[in-house]
Amino acid sequence: MLLFRGGDWDKGLTKEELQQAMDRVMAWFEGLNERGKIKGAQPLGDQGRVISGTDGRFVVDGPFTETKEAVGGYLVLQADSLDEAVEIARLMPTLRYGISVEVRPILAQCPIFQRHPDLVRKTDRAAEQLWVAAAA
């Protein structure tokens, strides 16, 4: 999964620069899509809530982190390895404007089971079955 961080990279760009940047982003995205690399992707709205505490007693406004670190969108990649995912992320056109991309392997099972091998696992559903292509 690629997590795109930094939501205000367009500040200070001219109309032409922004047009070029978005053209490159769309071309990057379409290229990956044509190669069957994209399982799902969505931008996220700037709004949101952060919920914490027992029974979710705290509800505060906004994304979790400050704007330059906030997650602005995601992309679920079909890649053969972390290295391939990183190579794809490095081609993301808006990196030059300060966006960063977090690349995280998706797991078939919760890492809690790896840390605690004695835990009983009550369902065997594979990760692939969990992802319904909501963004397709």
Add this chain to the structure above:
Amino acid sequence: MSTSSETTADYLLLFRGNVWDRGLSPAQIQQVVADWMAWFERLKAEGKCLGGHPLEEEGKVVSGKQGRTVADGPFAESKEAIGGYFYLHVADENEAIEIARQCPGLEYGAVVEVRPVADVCSMKQRAMEYSPGQLAGANA
């Protein structure tokens, strides 16, 4: 997918904090994991959760021109790192928040970020405000 409004009724829950199990007994961990899976299965059965995944604790952060900087690890420290996500399809934000408040990890320090899924990238939207109708691929 509608393009008439900025957001749909889809929300992403981002689960933050992937060390909530530290200091818990095996029985407690078993309980939280069982509750979490039952919660997920129930939401899926109700059609309110379309998918979800845990994320591996390792990873890379790519930044800089042409992605010249590749650093190890999730972006944030462990207690803020994203450990997984649910994709929700619900009536409105209130329902998404109500579901987030049911997360079994909250009691042990997990934090749930609720974010609306946007129809159109906010950059495209801003670009379109610059030049209505001129941005190529604006409705892709």
